[in-house]
Amino acid sequence: MDGFLASRAVSDLLVGLHFGVVIGLVALSLVLIWRATHILNFAQGAMAAFSAYLGMSLLSYNVGYWWCAIASVFAGLVFGGITERVLIRRLYGKPEINPIVVMVGFLALLEAIATAVWGASGRAVPLPFSFVDWQLNSQTGQTIAISPEGVYQIVAALVVTILIVVLFRYTNLGLQLRAAAVAPEVSRLLGVRVSRMLTLGWILSSGVGAVAAVIVASNFGPGLTPTVMDAPFAIAFIAAAVGGLESPWGALLAGVAFGIMQQFVTDYLNNSDYVFLIALGVLVVVLMIRPQGVFSKSVSRRV
Amino acid sequence: MIRVKGLTVSYGAVQALRDVSFEAASGSVTAVIGANGAGKTTLLRTISALVHSTSGEIDLDGTQLVGKTTESIARLGVGHVPEGRGVIEEFTVEENLRLGALHGNESFSAGLADQFELFPVLAERRKQHAGTLSGGERQMLAMARALIARPSVLLLDEPSLGLAPLVTAELMKTIKELCVSRQLTVILVEQNAVSALRVSEHAVVLHVGRVAAYDRAEVVANDENLRHYYLGMAE
Numbered sequence: 111m112d113g114f115l116a117s118r119a120v121s122d123l124l125v126g127l128h129f130g131v132v133i134g135l136v137a138l139s140l141v142l143i144w145r146a147t148h149i150l151n152f153a154q155g156a157m158a159a160f161s162a163y164l165g166m167s168l169l170s171y172n173v174g175y176w177w178c179a180i181a182s183v184f185a186g187l188v189f190g191g192i193t194e195r196v197l198i199r200r201l202y203g204k205p206e207i208n209p210i211v212v213m214v215g216f217l218a219l220l221e222a223i224a225t226a227v228w229g230a231s232g233r234a235v236p237l238p239f240s241f242v243d244w245q246l247n248s249q250t251g252q253t254i255a256i257s258p259e260g261v262y263q264i265v266a267a268l269v270v271t272i273l274i275v276v277l278f279r280y281t282n283l284g285l286q287l288r289a290a291a292v293a294p295e296v297s298r299l300l301g302v303r304v305s306r307m308l309t310l311g312w313i314l315s316s317g318v319g320a321v322a323a324v325i326v327a328s329n330f331g332p333g334l335t336p337t338v339m340d341a342p343f344a345i346a347f348i349a350a351a352v353g354g355l356e357s358p359w360g361a362l363l364a365g366v367a368f369g370i371m372q373q374f375v376t377d378y379l380n381n382s383d384y385v386f387l388i389a390l391g392v393l394v395v396v397l398m399i400r401p402q403g404v405f406s407k408s409v410s411r412r413v
Numbered sequence: 414m415i416r417v418k419g420l421t422v423s424y425g426a427v428q429a430l431r432d433v434s435f436e437a438a439s440g441s442v443t444a445v446i447g448a449n450g451a452g453k454t455t456l457l458r459t460i461s462a463l464v465h466s467t468s469g470e471i472d473l474d475g476t477q478l479v480g481k482t483t484e485s486i487a488r489l490g491v492g493h494v495p496e497g498r499g500v501i502e503e504f505t506v507e508e509n510l511r512l513g514a515l516h517g518n519e520s521f522s523a524g525l526a527d528q529f530e531l532f533p534v535l536a537e538r539r540k541q542h543a544g545t546l547s548g549g550e551r552q553m554l555a556m557a558r559a560l561i562a563r564p565s566v567l568l569l570d571e572p573s574l575g576l577a578p579l580v581t582a583e584l585m586k587t588i589k590e591l592c593v594s595r596q597l598t599v600i601l602v603e604q605n606a607v608s609a610l611r612v613s614e615h616a617v618v619l620h621v622g623r624v625a626a627y628d629r630a631e632v633v634a635n636d637e638n639l640r641h642y643y644l645g646m647a648e
Contacts, residue, residue, distance in 0.1 A: 282515055289501060289512050296499040299461060300558070301487035301516030 112246045121255035122373045128260040130369020131267035132329075135322035136339070136346035137353060137361035138271060139315045144355040145291050146311020149198065152213040155343030156220040157193065158319035161186035162327050162334055163228055165320075166235055175236050183320045190316025194309045202308075224336035232332035235324075238262065263325050270321055271362045274314065278358070287311060345372065348389045352396045354403020363405065414439050415460070415566060415598055420469030422452075422459050422622075429455040431622045433469070437615070439565065442592050442599040444609040444630060447619035453602040454496055456619070457568045460600075461493045462486055473566065488516050492564030496571050496602075498555040502544030506535055509543050509558050517562025524561040531587070532557050549580045556584075560591065566598045567591075573605050581605070585612045610634040 114120060136154065143151045151157075165182025169175070197216065201209045239258035246252045278284035289297040290307035297304050319339075326342055327334040345368050353364030368389060376382045396404060415437045422430040430452045437443035445453050458464040460471055462483045471478040478486055487493070501509055510528060514521040529536035532553040538546060543554060552572055559567060569588065573581040589612040592599045603609035610616055616633040618626040626639050633639055 282511070285508060285512055286515065289504070292503050293499065293501045295463065296495065296501060297512070298463070298483040299487055299493045299495065299499070300513055300562070301484050302512070303484050 112250070112252050115246055115254045116252040118377070122377050123370060124255040124260065126370030126373030127366060128256070128263045128369075129372060130366035131264050131362070132322050132325050132365075133342055133346045133349055133369050134362035134365025135267050135270060135318055135325075136342050137350040137365040138274065138358055139319040139322065140346060140350040141353075141355055141358055141361045142274070142311055142315035142318060144350075146287065146315070147194075147198065147202070147291070147308050149201070149209045149213070150347075151315070152210065153217040153220060154315070154319050155323075155339030155346075156217045156224075156336075157189060157316055158186065158323035158343075159327075159334065159336060159339045160220050160224055161189050161316065161320040162235075162323035162338075163224055163233075163336075164189075165324070166233065166327065166334055167228070169233075169235070175238055179238070179324045182324045183317055186320025186323075187313050187317040190312040190314070190319075191309050193316070194312035198308075198312065199305075221336045228334075228336070230336060232330075232335040232338070234333040235327040237328045241329075259329075263329075266321065266325065267362065270318055271358055274318070274358050277314075283310075344386070345369075345389060348393050352393055352404060354406030357403070357405040360403060360405025414474055415600065416470070416472040417456075417460070418470040418472070420456070420459060420471065421467050422455055422464055423467050429464075429622050430459065430466075433617075433619070433622075433624055435615075435617045435624065435627050437566075437598050437600050439598045440593060440596045441614040442589060442601050442612050444606075444613035444616040445600060445602045445619060446604075446606040446609055446616060446633075447625070449604070450621070451619035452622040453619055454570055455622075457493065457495075457570050457600065457602055460486075460568060461491060484516075487562075490518070490563070490565040491568065492559035492562060492566065493568040494555045494559050494570060494572065496574070498551045500543040500546070500551050500554050500558070502542060505540055505542055506538045506546070506554055507540065509554055510535075510561055513558035514561045517564075519561070519563045521561075524563070528557040528561050531560070531591075548575045549577070549584075552576060552580075552584060556587075563595075564597070566600070568600050568602075570602045571604060572601070573603060573608060581608055585609075588612060607634075 140151060140154055143149055162182045164185035165178050168178045168181055197212065201212060237259055239262045241257045241259040243253040243255055243257050246254050278288060286302045287307050287310060290302055290304040294304045323339055326338055330338050346365060349364040349368045350361050353360030371388060372385045375384050375388060418434050420430055420433040421428065433456065445456060447453055455464055459466050460478065462481060466479060473489060473491065476489060510525060511521055514524045517524065534550055535554060535557055538550065543551065546554060572584055576584065585608050588599060591597060601609055601613060610630045610633060613630040616628065616630045617624055618633060618639055626633055
């Protein structure tokens with residue numbers, strides 16, 4: 111049994127799993143914005159990194175890690191709200207290309223500002239938990255490829271996703287968030303303050319993105335850099351499209367699947383360049399067979 | 414009671430409504446009839462502030478509605494069932510109703526029981542997505558969703574559109590009963606002038622944005638000229 115748990119395949123699965131939950135969180139944040147405002151936020155990764163920078167800069171003043179993490183998420187929530195009010199609000203009802211161009215520009219701007227303010231070299235962010243893998247057997251020294259840090263990441267991602275799903279499915283606020291997204295005019299006729307709901311969608315999304323950035327910053331070699339979220343974002347973007355941009359669980363599951371794929375490809379093919387190639391291949395196949403995404407429900411209609 | 418005075422609405426250079434004035438009393442149905450493009454839907458959308466007027470007043474029991482947002486007008490007790498019904502297809506019947514009750518004056522559970530008594534078929538379809546309902550069922554859901562908030566005003570935009578004559582007759586009867594029992598102010602926009610006039614106390618005939626006639630419903634129904642020129646009814 112120990113041999114199996116310590117095997118290469120199981121190790122890859124576990125390592126991939128805790129990569130994957132972070133990708134899943136970023137995908138979830140994309141889904142939240144898509145559901146709320148039908149905008150693909152290309153600046154999602156940069157916004158998340160920026161939020162983490164804001165919170166983690168408190169480390170220099172001897173503030174504890176957890177306070178910095180909380181400050182990062184709080185910065186993310188506020189940043190999302192401000193972005194929607196100041197920038198995104200002007201894009202509603204415009205041709206679809208406008209938000210795409212603006213968000214790509216915003217991505218470049220945020221990374222440039224982060225580089226100017228905090229430098230490109232990266233700032234070290236401590237790990238909240240040990241990343242030393244658990245031993246299976248103290249005599250043989252065999253380990254299973256999961257550490258307290260890995261468990262923390264998985265639990266954090268699950269908790270965030272469950273909170274989002276519960277909010278959307280079971281609360282009156284969630285009902286209004288969903289209604290504002292799919293039927294803004296009808297929602298207003300029923301008294302829903304739609305513009306607040308759209309802002310709230312961005313606030314939530316940016317907060318979830320910040321959680322992901324805080325986790326990534328601790329685990330990435332150089333620490334927090336202005337572009338630290340670029341790679342997770344790119345994979346998450348594909349995962350969100352594969353999972354279906356409507357489904358929070360779909361986003362998380364697709365993120366996990368891509369994380370595991372990434373680890374297997376990197377380990378067995380010994381070349382991480384194939385990761386994107388395979389991810390894009392999967393995307394093309396999914397878009398051909400099931401363009402709405404694997405986990406999106408389509409409502410059957412009586413005609 | 415709703416008082417509309419001198420209401421004018423422009424879409425660019427086109428005047429959709431010109432100097433429209435009328436009153437709709439509580440406990441009575443006021444029909445707004447006229448040909449396509451007469452401005453009927455625009456009138457309702459202006460009352461709900463989905464469209465902004467260039468001049469004029471809309472008074473609801475002493476409160477000026479012009480200048481308020483759609484959301485706050487809804488919260489003041491103006492229920493609006495839009496053209497094409499506007500049920501949220503992705504939501505279940507119950508979720509549609511829950512949304513309707515959120516900013517209303519009655520608890521959801523009490524309101525739900527009321528609506529299920531009024532429209533029993535909705536109780537059967539409770540957990541179904543609204544997208545799976547038939548046209549008549551959707552109309553009932555849209556009505557129930559507006560009524561569950563206990564509005565004082567009900568704006569109905571072409572409720573009979575796409576419904577079989579028998580279903581339309583049933584619906585009009587329900588509208589009339591509700592209007593009396595709940596002392597609702599109902600403004601009923603209809604293409605189908607005959608069935609609308611049958612349940613109304615008063616009627617506003619719109620013709621290219623102007624009030625061509627405003628009188629008691631039976632007077633309008635019996636006016637040969639109106640029937641011929643504005644309502645397109647055969648002799």
